[in-house]
Amino acid sequence: MHLGNLERAIMESLWRHPDGMFAQDVAAGLPSRPAITTVLTVLVRLSRKGMVSRERVGRAHLYKAVVEKDAVVAEAMRAALDEASDIEAAVQRFVGTVSPEVAAALREALGARGETPS
Template identity: 75%
Template structure:
């Protein structure tokens, strides 16, 4: 699932605050400090996408991320690969630029995948 810049910024803030955030606290922390009404609109959009839940607390709503950050990143990586014109070239360029830590994680994940299919 692809997110716009403001959606992504909101999700990043919510992932950093698993206890949840109120829109009036969230808005000033976002780039360009969007209007509270804009933040509320985006939060509702994210709620419809199943990425955010809200809970009534007094007269306001507390918003929490329901989408897992790691799952979101994995889905974004898959979507990027699906858009590649030449998959082999895209993967080679990606692998050529990864850090040793990412290379090790890829090797481990591929090893686990190979082991589970045997």
Template identity: 90%
Template sequence: MQLGNLERAIMEALWRNPDGMFAQDLAAGLPSQPAITTVLTVLVRLSRKGMVSRERVGRAHLYKAAAEKDAVVAETMRAALDEAADLEAAVQRFVGTVSPEVAAALREALGARDGTSS
């Protein structure tokens, strides 16, 4: 699931604040200082995507991340690979750029998937 810049910034703020945030606090804390109405529009969009939940607190809503960051990152990587014209070349290039820690995590994940992990 691809996220726009403001969607990503809002999700990052919500992931850093698992107890939730009000739209006004989100707007005030973002570097781009978007209008509260813009933040509310994006929160509605994220809610429709199933990434954000909201709970009424007084007259406002408290927004929380409904999607885990790791799940969103994994989906983004999968979607990017789906776009590759040559999947094997894309994977080879990706693997050639990762750190040794990422390479080890990939080996471990593939081994677990195949039932050959240690």
């Protein structure tokens, strides 16, 4: 589920508006001010990827995020680790940069899987 910059910005808008948004509102809220046709193209692409739903309301479509932000972040983290040539080194470096809160969350998640750090 790799997202490009514009896809990510659009998803961020939709995550902030769980009741949905019209393409025109999405475009107006983006800092880069892309053309409405560009936003519509990206919304259709996100819909085909299964990340966004679209419901006809009058002559327009209402777009809603159907995947949670946490799921997209988790997938990005997994994909980044898949790119590592030395996964152990990558994980060690990552763990060395996280806050105590994130470290606690990692310990809790591993504990829930029945795994304990050695």
